[in-house]
Amino acid sequence: MSKIKTMFYCQNCGAQSSKWIGKCPACGEWNTYVEEVIQRDDDKNELHGFVIDSIAKPELIGEISVDSEKRINTFDDELNRVLGGGIVPGSLVLVGGEPGIGKSTLLLQVALNIKKIKVLYITGEESAQQIKMRADRIGIKNNDCLILTETSTKNIFSQIEIIKPDLLIVDSIQTLHTDIIESSAGSISQIRECASELQKFSKLTNTPVFLIGHITKDGNLAGPKILEHMVDTVLQFEGDRNYGFRILRSVKNRFGSTSELGIYEMQNTGLRQVTNPSEVLISERDENVSGVSIASTMEGMRSMLIEVQALVSTAAYGTPQRSSTGFDTRRLNMLLAVLEKRCGFKLGTKDVFLNIAGGIKVDDPAIDLAVIIAILSSNLDISIENNFCFAAEIGLSGEIRPASNIEQRISEADKLGFKKIFISKYNKITSGTKNYNIEICLVKKIEDIFKFLFL
Numbered sequence: 001m002s003k004i005k006t007m008f009y010c011q012n013c014g015a016q017s018s019k020w021i022g023k024c025p026a027c028g029e030w031n032t033y034v035e036e037v038i039q040r041d042d043d044k045n046e047l048h049g050f051v052i053d054s055i056a057k058p059e060l061i062g063e064i065s066v067d068s069e070k071r072i073n074t075f076d077d078e079l080n081r082v083l084g085g086g087i088v089p090g091s092l093v094l095v096g097g098e099p100g101i102g103k104s105t106l107l108l109q110v111a112l113n114i115k116k117i118k119v120l121y122i123t124g125e126e127s128a129q130q131i132k133m134r135a136d137r138i139g140i141k142n143n144d145c146l147i148l149t150e151t152s153t154k155n156i157f158s159q160i161e162i163i164k165p166d167l168l169i170v171d172s173i174q175t176l177h178t179d180i181i182e183s184s185a186g187s188i189s190q191i192r193e194c195a196s197e198l199q200k201f202s203k204l205t206n207t208p209v210f211l212i213g214h215i216t217k218d219g220n221l222a223g224p225k226i227l228e229h230m231v232d233t234v235l236q237f238e239g240d241r242n243y244g245f246r247i248l249r250s251v252k253n254r255f256g257s258t259s260e261l262g263i264y265e266m267q268n269t270g271l272r273q274v275t276n277p278s279e280v281l282i283s284e285r286d287e288n289v290s291g292v293s294i295a296s297t298m299e300g301m302r303s304m305l306i307e308v309q310a311l312v313s314t315a316a317y318g319t320p321q322r323s324s325t326g327f328d329t330r331r332l333n334m335l336l337a338v339l340e341k342r343c344g345f346k347l348g349t350k351d352v353f354l355n356i357a358g359g360i361k362v363d364d365p366a367i368d369l370a371v372i373i374a375i376l377s378s379n380l381d382i383s384i385e386n387n388f389c390f391a392a393e394i395g396l397s398g399e400i401r402p403a404s405n406i407e408q409r410i411s412e413a414d415k416l417g418f419k420k421i422f423i424s425k426y427n428k429i430t431s432g433t434k435n436y437n438i439e440i441c442l443v444k445k446i447e448d449i450f451k452f453l454f455l
Contacts, residue, residue: 008033009188012216014224036183072167072208075113078264078273079106082235082248084256087167090206091255092199094173094228096213096221097237102246102266103212105134106237107169109270110210112140119144120165124151124175124185138270151185153178153197165207170198172212174222191223199230228252239266243359245280246271249300259300278305278416281358288386291378295370296391296409296421297362303405303412305389307357308367310374315351326356327371328363335372335394342398343446347379366403368394369422372446373453382454387419398446402427414438422449 008017010033015026023030071086080086083093097103104126111119112135119142123131128147146163150156153176160168170176176194177185184190195211202209211231214222221228228234232254239246248262263274274280282294282305291310296303308327315321324332332354339345352375356362369392377384391409393401402424403409413421414436425442443449 006035007189008035009224011188014188014192014226034187036181036187036189072114072117074110075115076110076262076273077275078248078262079110081260082250082253082256082262083233084253084260087208088232088255089208090202091208091233092202092211092231093209093233093235094211094213094221094231095235095237096215098215098219101237101239102264102271103237104171105138105266105270106248106264107171107210107212108134109138109140111145111167111169112138112142114167115142115144117144117166118146118163119167119169120146120148120160120163121169121171122148122150122156123171124149125171137268151175151177153194157197157201160201167208167210168198168202169210170212172214173198173227174214186222188224192226195223195227195230240359245274245277245358245360247299247360257301261300261302263302277302278412281306281360283307283357288383290381290383291374293370293374293377293384294386294389294418295362295367296389296403296413297364297367298405298408299362299364301405303408305412305416305418306360306362306367308370308374309355309357310371310378311351311353312347312375312379313351315349320349321351321353323352324354326359326361327354327367331365331368332371334396335368336375338394338396338398339372339375339446343450345376345379347375350379365393366391366409368392369400369449373449376450376454380454384453385419387417388422388453389413389418389420390422392422392424392443394446400424400443400445400449410436410438410440 008020010024010026012029012032013024013027015024017033021033024032071088073086074080095103095107108121111121128149131147148159173191173195174186177190178193178197181189181193198209216222233250234252236249236251237246238249244266246264246266248264250258250260252258263277264271265274293308295306295308297306322329322333336347336352340347354371370390372394373384373390391403391406393403395401406423406427407430410421418438420439420441422441422443425444429440
């Protein structure tokens with residue numbers, strides 16, 4: 001009888017130890033080490049019926065033939081953009097996000113939208129009847145999509161061998177378990193081993209596999225960090241559940257850019273693609289209101305216009321408040337200090353509240369100018385024209401610094417019918433911008449734009 005080997009794994013970061021430790025030396029969390037039994041049969045060279053080829057031999061890089069395989073169209077323009085043009089055959093994609101954000105809905109829509117491809121949707125969290133109810137709510141008919149409610153990888157691969165699907169979707173990787181490891185489903189070793197089996201299957205059969213992954217309370221993907229290293233693409237599905245908008249970001253992508261993102265709107269009938277996010281992030285108003293400005297921002301490689309709202313009032317309780325939603329509070333304090341020190345505006349005794357409309361979070365420094373304009377507009381109670389927009393960063397000396405990708409910002413503002421865009425004088429403008437209908441206003445310091453808008 002062989003001796004059973006046990007190891008202690010941190011359930012937060014995946015670090016391992018030969019004995020129990022109170023505090024994890026890798027991530028610093030307390031009481032996260034759990035003992036797990038490890039049983040491996042290293043003599044087997046088989047993956048549940050899929051025989052692994054013989055030992056690979058080294059090849060000269062110049063003699064390796066590269067076949068330009070055609071990507072699989074998901075019939076979802078936002079997802080295609082994030083993936084780099086479609087699904088690469090044989091790729092392993094991990095989709096993570098908070099509970100209830102819409103991960104299962106997104107991949108079920110993908111499974112139902114893809115045509116002439118046999119899709120196997122494996123679920124360990126819901127029954128087949130619940131999946132059917134969601135499919136009826138989405139309203140997409142597809143008889144080529146197969147549903148399997150199973151958590152054992154041995155049974156899953158036996159069904160895969162019979163069905164031979166063209167696309168595999170697993171919801172979720174934390175619910176699977178393999179007989180090789182004697183531990184509960186969702187443990188570090190189970191997640192690692194199940195992902196390893198799916199990776200081998202994906203590479204051997206050239207079948208793309210989508211994995212849905214849970215996240216921890218810190219917002220990181222649950223399970224060992226090696227899970228993110230094993231997969232080809234890591235997609236983060238995020239958004240505020242109080243708002244309808246969802247953003248699909250590419251954290252890692254071996255077959256495309258990580259700067260792209262997709263935007264969706266959650267509706268009763270599923271996720272709707274938002275092709276022009278600027279129109280839904282800017283509210284329609286019949287009259288001009290003080291404290292509102294429009295900023296041209298970049299999310300990845302996408303330009304969009306957002307609405308910045310500010311409210312400045314006298315501090316009622318002595319100590320002024322500084323609060324922001326969707327914008328870094330520390331950067332707001334810095335901009336207020338610049339207005340106080342460099343420009344002479346007395347805002348130290350006033351409450352300042354800032355909000356980015358639409359419930360999105362922005363970390364683009366090029367919206368600094370729009371934030372300052374909204375604050376000054378609310379402080380003076382003077383409204384800004386609805387067809388003015390701003391794109392520039394503010395320096396600590398009060399100068400207006402250039403923004404990156406300025407031509408994309410100008411093009412987006414021109415497409416939406418804005419009359420003027422205020423940018424830094426130091427931005428390099430090419431001759432192609434002369435074809436735009438929008439007027440480009442170059443400013444050097446805050447005083448220049450203040451005189452133009454408020455005097």
